Structures are given as structure tokens and as C-alpha cells.
Amino acid sequence: MDHDHMHMDGSALPPVHWYQLLGHWRLEGGWLLACVLLAAVYLLGVGLARRRGHESVGPLRAGWWLLGLTLTYVTVASGIGIYGEVLFWVHMIEHLALVMVIPTLLALGSPLRVLRASLREPARFDRAVRTPVLRVLGHPGFGFAAYAVVIVATHLTGFMDAMMTSPGLVLVERLLYLVGGWLLLVHLVGVEPLPARLSTGMRLFFSVVMMTPDTVVGIVLLQTGTNLFPAMDAMRPAWAGTGLDAALQDLHTGGALMWAAGDSLMMFVSVGLIVRLISDPQRDRLLGTWLDSARAGTFEQRAGATADADIDDSDDALAAYNQMLGRLDRGH
Structure with missing residues (x-):
């Protein structure tokens, strides 16, 4: 999606300030088209569902979905996506948005519930999600494992440097974050009609457990004394510093963001689940669905x-x- 601009010379960018993260923009036509299409299909599904007498998805859930798509485009097309190509700590902001914030909003939008309600025969959906392949893909255990693998594989391997020489991997990384994050968050905050759904208590438990991947990777990045991503470091503009010290400062800042901000975002999910458990203590408390x-x-x-x-x-x-x-x- 619009990768002709990738791997720009960082020196072409002005020194980064917080306001510039939302002050620099590029078109990213592929992402714009995808977000518009997903919004249109979702709203069409809501319309069909209401025509068939289903009110399971109200305006609030539709608003979450549209907000998630809007933030997706803002993240990749604004200065967050642009500076994220040359500064690791900005890339970490992009990462946290794509793997945690946006998937939470999309999961709250309940797209699978909309799909089911829009069908003439909802039983077709029920049969589909009970097939062996979709049972595995829709199982909480698969979602948790997928999230952990994505976090580790994109930060503690050579994947980050590989993106610098293969622009197509940037798209792969962003999709991995969105899909991996959704596969986790749909089981923590979603209300989708899946065969295996967790009780509120189990959701709370796993929301705490799933802080582990971000914490471990964040600490590794924060404590490293090695330049883990030399190819990305080569893109760093002169105004951001040069040499090993500058590279380590960039890595350490990114690691601190992953650890602190990542755990804080998951903690918000945990607090929401605690409120739900207290306000409705009998709902799915032990066995869930x-x-x-x-x-x-x-x-x-x-x-x-x-x-x-x-x-x-x-x-x-x-x-x-x-x-x-x-x-x-x-x-x-």
C-alpha cells in the first residue's frame, strides 16, 4: 500500500517534535481505500441486520469500529508512520497503536456479530465458525499465542532490519500487528458469537497474563548494549544523533515505551473488566459461554x-x- 515512498532519507525530515507527529502527512491511498471499504461494508451490514429485525449492534459499537478505522489511517499516514521509518521510538508508538489501541476499538465494534446478523440464514455463520479450522483460529489460546509470537518475532529477530531492505515487509508488519492484536483483544473486550468465549473473570486473568510479552521485550530493548537494528540505524537523520550512543538511546526509549505504555494500555483493559465484574458479578462469572x-x-x-x-x-x-x-x- 503506497510503498514507493518507503525508506526515505531521514535527513529530509525536519527535527521531530510532538506536534509534527500529526503535522506531517502523506496520502497512503491503499490504506485509505481499505479503511473506507471496511467502513462501508460494516455500515451496510448494520443496515441489513436492522432490516431483519436485529438490534444487536447499536450506534456506540458502530462508532468504535469507525473510530478504529480512522485511527488506523491516521497512524500510517501521519508523522507517526513517517518518522517511524527512521526513529525506533516513534516506530514503537506506531506499533502500540496498531497492536493494542486500534484492535481494541475494532473488537468493540463487533464485526462478526454484524456479519451474522446481516445474513438471511445466521445458521450458516454458526456452522462456519464450528468448522475445525475456524474453531482453532477463533480459540482464545490461538489468539494469545499469535499475539505473543508477533510481539517477539518483530522485535527480537532480524525482522526490523529486513523491513529496511524489503519495503513489502512494512505492510506485512502492520497487518501482523492489526490481526495479532485483534485475535487477542476480541477475546478480552469483544462480544462476538464465537464457540469459545471466556468468562469475565478469565478475561481479567488473561489481560494480566498477556502483559508478559510487552514487558519482556520492553525490558530486553531497554537494557541492551548492542545496536540491534543497524539497517534502521543507518536511516537515522543526523539531527537525531549518530553513533552507538544515539542508537542505544533510541532503542532504550522505544523499549521503555513498550514496557510502560504497553502495560498501561493493557491495564486499562483490566480495569474495564474489573468494573464489569463488579457491576454485573453473575454474568459469565465462572463458565462464561x-x-x-x-x-x-x-x-x-x-x-x-x-x-x-x-x-x-x-x-x-x-x-x-x-x-x-x-x-x-x-x-x-
């Missing part, structure tokens, strides 16, 4: 193909399930 998954599967098997397969967490769905159990009990 693992039990609901079993209920939905049993209902589909017993009720047959003629039953409404639109199983959700509503009182109507629970009442239908209880009626089915009553009929089975009377049959014995």
Missing part, C-alpha cells in the same frame, strides 16, 4: 433443521431452550 456453546449445540441437534438456529444470549433463546428440555422430559 462455554456452557452456552454446549446449549446451542444440543438445541440444534434436538430441535432439528426446522428450528430457528439463531441461538444467542437473549432471554428468548434461553426460554426456547428450556421449552425444548421440557418437551424432552415429558417424552420420558
